[in-house]
Amino acid sequence: MPAVPQPVRVLVVGAGPAGMQAALTAVASGAAVTLVDGSPSLGGQIWRGEQSHSRAAAALFERVRGSEVRLLFGCQIVDAPEPGLLLGAAEGKAEWLPYDRLILATGAREIFLPFPGWTLPNVFGVGGIQALAKGGLPLAGKRVVVAGSGPLLWSVAAYLRGRGAEIPLIAEQTDLARLVQFAAALRFLPSKFMEAIGIARTLIGTGLRTGCYPVHAHGADRLTAVTLRTSAREWTVDCDYLACGFGFAPNLELPLLLGCTVRDGFVVVDEWQQTSVPGIFCVGEPTGIGGAEKSLAEGAIAGIAATCDVKDRALKGSTASLFAERLRCRRFADALRRGFALREELRTLPASDTILCRCEDVTIGRLIGHPSWRSAKLHERLGMGHCQGRVCGAAAEFLLGWPMESVRPPLFPVHVDTLASVVPSREHDG
């Protein structure tokens, strides 16, 4: 009697748009799919806490919730002990996650750049303040300066204003000429164009300054004001909060741990989103910062590829249109990268006593003379704290030209009891 074939086990890491779409596509092909995320709900950072007004997002949440996809929330991946197996940690409990195919949808994080005062309480990320607001931070009557770079500044400023905040200023570091070039590229994605118009309407009366960036955050135990600079002048604005982020860097820790090839800061994938490691796919921001549309297209492609043999993939009717959609999204991603490239002046903002590594209070001055990240890590404890270089890594790369070279487990700080719980207990009778 022939054995009943076991469904292929697909593990998807990250429940943002890319991961959700990949999981749904894979489960539709009959795979046994597990979708795991470190946060307590679907949506990733962009559709955080399943709170999104986008119809596409709402539909996706409903489809995932109503599907056979096994959902595992609050679970951080801490190690990849052997091929076909990840180790997660959820609320102090270890979780073995076996797979036949792995889809990495690990998303991105904000880039924070140091300047004097950037460590003061009430200086948040741009995505950071939006996440806090969605988590219940009241904003009515608060004065919030929004600064940094990228379209997120405008959408978050519009969101904060909708929640009753006063936005005295949006400081975009890129120049007007580049911004205009970027706007022209929105034609690749009509949905983005309409979104931009909607946001622009909300922001009427809010001062958008281009070629403008924060140089100093002021306050004793919390923020009270921020000094901004353009080529023409420097001035100080009183505020309750500063929301400041300089674009996004992909979360590469897990792809690097698994041995996936990374080039120019992004995971290298083939036309089916497969990484250099067979059976491991990567989708969304880690392959190039491009937003939700790109993530959805790549997620669908990987969901097909992870569950179908090469000869069967072409039979899936939607692949041609998915490839076309992905191409459009990648053009948009290119425009994003060019339009919001970080200006040279941002490298000159930190003073020698400005902290680079917040976890360990390592100042810029202490890094002078070190040839590499590794040297600074060994001698100054750079990146040795709780964030494990997730905040200071991108800053060090931009300021000092030190790329992240390697990672080692655990990828997230994990309590020793959690690790102990996976080790078979042994009797010590000696």
Added chain:
Amino acid sequence: MREQFEVRVNREAITVDDTTTVAAAILRAGVAGFRQSPDGHWRGPLCGMGICAECRATIDGVPGQYTCQRWCRPGMQIVTGAASDGEAPDELEER
């Protein structure tokens, strides 16, 4: 409308619901500095997404919790002001 309930932030009662994160509850209590860095600088949340670890506080007696990643639950006891490694405030004061 969601059911409202109370949590305690450093013994002050704050009214929240189950869509409020612990980090937001702390900020609502007027606390900006959640914890101190190794050199004693006050820090509060930065990334809001469970990466920077600046929002750590003690929840129901367990130190070092990422408060931006935790939903409020009725009767939660939240204590801020721990040292960078997540030790309880009492231990900090003894130094």
